[in-house]
Structures are given as C-alpha cells and as structure tokens.
Amino acid sequence: MYAKTPLRWFVLCCCLFSLPSWAIDVGEHAPGLTAKTLNGETFDLHQQANQVVIVNFWASWCEPCREEMPAMQSYYQRHKSEGLKIIAISMDEPEDDAMVRKVMASYSYPAAFQRDADFSAFGRIWRMPMTYVIDKQGIVRKDGSVGAPKIDLPLLEKLVTPLLTAH
Template structure:
C-alpha cells in the first residue's frame, strides 16, 4: 500500500507525462486531419482539394530560430519538386503585432503561408513546439507526424521522406 506522501509525486509525474503528449493522437498511416486557410496572398487552401498532391504542413514563427533555419531547405525542395505535385503550406503562429515580420520573411519563399488566425487546423492538435512539420501523401494519409520525433527539416530528410511519396502516382 502506498503512503499518503507518495500520491502527490505520482500525480505530478502523471501530469508531466500527459502534458508531454500531443493533444490529439494522430497516427502515421491514418487519414490526415483537415486544414483550411486563407493565404497571405488571399488564396484559399483546403486540404480536401489537395488529394493527389503531396502536402507539407509547416507550423512556424518568425521568432523561432530553428523554423527560420529550415525554411531555405523547404524552398529549395519545393522549387525542385513542385511540378511533381508537391504543395507546402506554412502556418505562422506569430502574434498579429508581428504580421509585418511574417510578410517580410515570406517574401523570400515561393510557397504559400497563412496566419494562424486565418486557418483552421484543429485536427492537428495542440501546436506545442515549433517548428512542427507534417507530411501527407497523395492519398491523404499522414506520413510524418510533426508532434513526435525530431522536428528539424533539411534536404536529406525531405529527400528520404517526401521523394518516395512523389514517385507514388495515383491511378
């Protein structure tokens, strides 16, 4: 039987474990959650309309160093593969006071971005760290869950993870 003194520690440990888990359990190999957004350019993005494309969803912020470090690799990869059905959407988690910074950063990149307030991504769960990057295949299946594992995206990882998905053509 446990002493009364050990229960607070056990409860604290349980809370820490639960806090570290993503808010919504998404499974790699399962249908990706929906996402809609109005891009900075004013275009509509709807994940349902992207079936047949490979989609990278990147949650980032202008103040996030690792986010800014991986963006050039995503741009390079996007330029190399956009003709093969690659789509990228970058969702800025910045506060509205930093809109001008987000717009300035995105002038360097050709893939679309949206502000979090102009996007509905509830199915992705709690965005609890940044960057968080998700990859969805042509069939709408989640292939990389950005809420688990190493968050850093670089060209070798994109080549290893995304290139095979681009080669998988729909019938």
C-alpha cells in the same frame, strides 16, 4: 523555441491549453485544414488529392523554424511541378504580421496566419517547428511530434521524393 516576451509566453500557453491535446499519427488520414493565405487565396488540404503536402507550423521568432525554411524552399522549387504543395502556418501574434510577411517574401510557397486558418483537427500545436507530410492518398507519413528530425534537404529527399513518385 520559446516566446521572447512574457505576454507571448502567456498567450502561447493559453493557446496550447485551449486546444485538444490529441495528435494525429503516421498512417492515419490527415484531418481537415483550411487557410486563407497571405496572398488571399484559399488552401484546403482535402482538395489536394493526388498531391504530396507538407504542412509546416512555424513562427518568425523561432530560430529552428527559420533554419528549416531554405531547405523547404529549395525542395519546393525542384518538385512543385511533380505535385508537391507546402503550406506554412505562422503561429505569430498579429503584432508580428510585418515580420511574417518579411520572412515569407523570400519563399514562394504559400503561408497563412494562424488566425486565418482552421487546423483544430490537428490537435494541439505545442512546439515549433511542427511539420507534417501527407501523401497523395491523404495519409500522414511524417508527424511533427517530439523527436522529429530537423527538416533538411536529405530528409526531404529520403521521405518526400518516394511519395511524389508513388502512384
């Protein structure tokens, strides 16, 4: 979970302390999030009406982050036709762009670099992975705070599947 070099640790700390410290809570409307994805498309959370959206903040050097990604990919493949969207925001530094692209080549859901995304309304992204689930009405149903369980298929089935079938 920690940066692997002193420079990364310093940059991460600077980022953490320069962003607002509030967090969004379950039951609140999701804040805005826009991003230019790795393939050049635009993702706008507020334009995902009637979709269930998983927002995943991750980094290529974060082992727990990479451990969750296959479950999200599998779940996404099974449920994208039912209105599931995933956006993965890489918190990596520019020197790791090649590694981010290499990791994401195995996944079909979109990703973006943090520098190409505006997620400031989410508050401080202070740990990774940090994952949010937003229902069809734009309400946060899972926040990414402390104590959040690891994302795996059973959790996705339990938490997200009912949101996909809700009207």
